[in-house]
Amino acid sequence: MDKHNCAFNDAQKFSLVKREAIYTGLALVGLIIFWLVAGFGTSAVDVKIFHLPLWAVLGTVGVWLAGIAIAALLSRKLFTDMDLGGDDDER
Amino acid sequence: MNGNLSALLPLLLFMAVMVAISVYVRNRQAGKNFVSSYFVGNRQLGGFVLAMTTVATYSSVSSFVGGPGMAYQVGFGWIYMAVVQVTAIFLVLGIFGKRVALLARKLNAVTVVDIIRARFQSDLLAAIAAFVIVLFFCGTMTAQFVGGAKLFAAVTGYSYEAGLILFGLTVVIYTSIGGFRAVALTDTCCALIMMVGIVLLLHYVLQAGGGYENIMTTLEANNPELFEPFSFGNMPWTIYFTQWLLVGICTIALPQSVVRGISYKNTQGLHQAMLIGTVVVGFMNIGINFTGILAHGVLTGTAADYGGVDNIIPTTIVKAMPAELVGLAIIGPLAASISTISGLLIVASSAIVKDVYLHWADKNQRIVTPARVKFLSMATTALIGAAVFVIALTPPSLIWLINMFAFGGLETAFFWTLLLGLFWKRANKLGALLSMTGGTIVYCATQAAGFKFMNLHQITIGITCSLILFLIGSYLGKRTDDATLKVFFP
Numbered sequence: 001m002d003k004h005n006c007a008f009n010d011a012q013k014f015s016l017v018k019r020e021a022i023y024t025g026l027a028l029v030g031l032i033i034f035w036l037v038a039g040f041g042t043s044a045v046d047v048k049i050f051h052l053p054l055w056a057v058l059g060t061v062g063v064w065l066a067g068i069a070i071a072a073l074l075s076r077k078l079f080t081d082m083d084l085g086g087d088d089d090e091r
Numbered sequence: 092m093n094g095n096l097s098a099l100l101p102l103l104l105f106m107a108v109m110v111a112i113s114v115y116v117r118n119r120q121a122g123k124n125f126v127s128s129y130f131v132g133n134r135q136l137g138g139f140v141l142a143m144t145t146v147a148t149y150s151s152v153s154s155f156v157g158g159p160g161m162a163y164q165v166g167f168g169w170i171y172m173a174v175v176q177v178t179a180i181f182l183v184l185g186i187f188g189k190r191v192a193l194l195a196r197k198l199n200a201v202t203v204v205d206i207i208r209a210r211f212q213s214d215l216l217a218a219i220a221a222f223v224i225v226l227f228f229c230g231t232m233t234a235q236f237v238g239g240a241k242l243f244a245a246v247t248g249y250s251y252e253a254g255l256i257l258f259g260l261t262v263v264i265y266t267s268i269g270g271f272r273a274v275a276l277t278d279t280c281c282a283l284i285m286m287v288g289i290v291l292l293l294h295y296v297l298q299a300g301g302g303y304e305n306i307m308t309t310l311e312a313n314n315p316e317l318f319e320p321f322s323f324g325n326m327p328w329t330i331y332f333t334q335w336l337l338v339g340i341c342t343i344a345l346p347q348s349v350v351r352g353i354s355y356k357n358t359q360g361l362h363q364a365m366l367i368g369t370v371v372v373g374f375m376n377i378g379i380n381f382t383g384i385l386a387h388g389v390l391t392g393t394a395a396d397y398g399g400v401d402n403i404i405p406t407t408i409v410k411a412m413p414a415e416l417v418g419l420a421i422i423g424p425l426a427a428s429i430s431t432i433s434g435l436l437i438v439a440s441s442a443i444v445k446d447v448y449l450h451w452a453d454k455n456q457r458i459v460t461p462a463r464v465k466f467l468s469m470a471t472t473a474l475i476g477a478a479v480f481v482i483a484l485t486p487p488s489l490i491w492l493i494n495m496f497a498f499g500g501l502e503t504a505f506f507w508t509l510l511l512g513l514f515w516k517r518a519n520k521l522g523a524l525l526s527m528t529g530g531t532i533v534y535c536a537t538q539a540a541g542f543k544f545m546n547l548h549q550i551t552i553g554i555t556c557s558l559i560l561f562l563i564g565s566y567l568g569k570r571t572d573d574a575t576l577k578v579f580f581p
Contacts, residue, residue, distance in 0.1 A: 010581040011581045014190070014193065014581050017189045017190045017193065018190075020185060021185065021186045021187075021514065023185070024181065024186050025186070027181070027185070028182060028340065031177075031178060032335070035174075035175065039171050039320060043319075043320050050303075050307075051303075051304070051307035051311065052167070052307075053167075053318050055167075055320060056167035056170070056318065059167075059170075059171040059320070060170045060174050060377055061377060063171075063177060064174060064177050064373035064376075067177035067178065067181070067373060068370055070181065070369075071180075071181040071366045071368075071370075074185055074365060075181075075361075075362035075365045075366050076362065079185075079358070079362055080358075081357075081358045081359055081362075082358055084189070084192050084357065085193065085196050085197065
C-alpha cells in the first residue's frame with residue numbers, strides 16, 4: 001500500500017491505526033530488550049569509553065539512540081499518512 | 092527583600108514573554124469556535140510544537156531538581172533508569188495519537204473524557220474520570236508550584252512567596268487568557284529554554300570542576316558506587332522495574348499526554364513529533380542527570396551535607412555559575428515547572444467546564460451562550476490555578492511523594508480504560524467503571540497504608556487490580572451496543 005495514499009475509508013484507517021499501535025508495542029518490547037542487554041548485560045565488561053564503563057554508555061546514550069532509531073523507523077517507514085477526516089474547526 | 096536583582100531580571104523578562112504570547116494567541120483566535128480553540132487549539136498544532144508541548148508537559152520540575160540530585164547520589168544507574176523515558180513520546184503518539192485524532196473528529200470531542208463517555212456510553216464514568224483528573228492534577232500542580240518556588244528562593248535569595256507570586260500567578264494568568272494554543276506555544280518556548288539551561292549549566296559545572304577529565308578521574312577514585320548499575324545497593328531492581336511502569340509504559344495513558352492526540356493538524360505532524368520528541372526527551376534526561384553527577388566537581392560533600400538531593404542543583408547553580416547568569420540558569424527548571432502546570436491546568440479546566448458543566452447543560456437543554464462559555468472557561472482555569480496557588484502558600488510536607496502518588500493514580504485510573512477501551516471491542520461500561528474506581532481506590536488505600544508487594548511501588552498493585560477488575564466487568568457486564576462499536580471499530 002502506498003505510504004502517502006490518503007484515500008482510505010474509515011475501516012481501512014482504523015485497521016492501519018491498529019496495526020501501527022501493534023508496531024509501536026513491538027518496538028517497546030524491542031527497546032526493553034535492548035535496554036536490558038545494553039545496560040545490565042554489559043555491566044561485567046571491563047571496557048571504558050571517556051572514563052565511563054561500557055554499560056553506562058550503552059545503557060544511556062545507546063538506549064537514547066536506539067529510541068531515536070525506533071521512532072524514525074516507526075514514523076518514516078511503518079506509519080502511514082492519512083486524512084484524519086472531519087473539519088479542522090477553523091470557524 | 093534582599094535578593095539577587097540580576098537573577099530576577101531574566102525571569103521577569105521570560106514571564107513577560109509568556110504572557111505576551113498568550114495575549115497574542117487570544118487575539119488571533121477571536122471569532123473561532125471558542126471551546127475547540129480554548130481546550131485543544133483548534134486541532135492546528137504542527138509537528139514541532141506537538142513534540143515540544145508533549146515533552147514540556149511531561150518533564151516536570153522534579154526532572155530538573157530531584158532527578159539530577161538523585162543522580163548525584165546514586166550515579167549512572169540513575170541515568171540508566173531515567174532513560175526509559177525516551178519511550179514516552181513515541182509510545183503515546185504511536186499508540187493513541189491517530190486513533191484519538193480520528194475519534195475526536197468523528198465525535199467532535201475536545202477532551203479525553205469526551206471520548207471515554209462516547210466509548211462506554213456512561214455519564215457516571217465520565218464524571219468519575221473528570222473528578223480523578225481534577226483531584227490528581229491538583230496534587231501534581233501543587234508539587235510544581237512548591238518545587239519551583241523553593242528553587243527560586245534558594246537560588247535568587249528572594250522569598251519563597253515572592254517566587255510563588257512571580258511564576259505561579261504568571262502561569263495561571265497566561266493559561267487562563269490563551270488556553271491550549273497558548274499553552275502549546277509557551278511549552279515550546281519552555282522546552283527550548285530547558286535545553287539551553289542544561290547546556291549552560293553543564294558548561295559552567297565542567298568549568299568549575301576543572302574539566303571533564305579531572306572530575307571523572309576524581310569520581311573513579313573516590314566514588315566507585317556511581318559507576319555500578321545497582322550503586323552498591325542504592326538502586327535495587329525494584330526501582331528499575333517500577334520506573335519502567337511509572338515513567339515509561341503507563342505514561343501513555345496520562346490524560347494530559349493523550350489530549351495532545353486531539354490537538355494536532357495532520358499525520359505528517361504526528362510522525363515528526365514522534366521523532367523530535369524522542370530526541371528532545373532523551374537529551375533532557377541524559378543531559379540534566381549527567382550534569383547532576385558531574386556536580387561532584389563543584390560540591391564535595393554528600394547530598395545530605397547540602398540538605399538533601401533536592402538542594403544539589405540549586406546549590407550547584409549558585410556555586411558554579413556567575414551571579415549575572417544565575418537567573419538564566421533557573422529559567423530552565425522553572426520553565427519545566429510552569430509548562431507542566433499550564434498543561435495540567437487547561438485539562439483540569441476542560442474536565443469541569445466541558446466534561447461536566449456543558450454536558451449537563453446540553454442534556455438538560457439549557458442554553459449556554461458563547462460569551463458565558465468563554466467566561467466560565469477562563470474563570471474556571473483561573474480558579475483552579477488560584478486554589479492550587481493558595482495550597483502552595485503553605486507547602487505540605489512530602490510534596491515529592493504527592494507528585495509521584497498523583498502520577499501513579501492517573502495511570503491506574505486511565506491505563507486500561509483507554510488502552511482496552513480503544514483497542515478491544517469486548518471492553519464495556521462495567522469493566523471501565525470497576526477498573527477506574529476499584530483500581531484507583533486500591534491504589535490510594537495501599538498508598539495510605541504504606542502496603543507494598545515485594546517492595547515495589549504501589550502502581551504495580553493499582554495497575555494489576557485495575558486490569559483484573561476491567562476483565563471481570565467486561566466478561567460479566569452487558570456488551571457495548573453495535574452503534575457505538577461501529578463508531579470505534581468500523
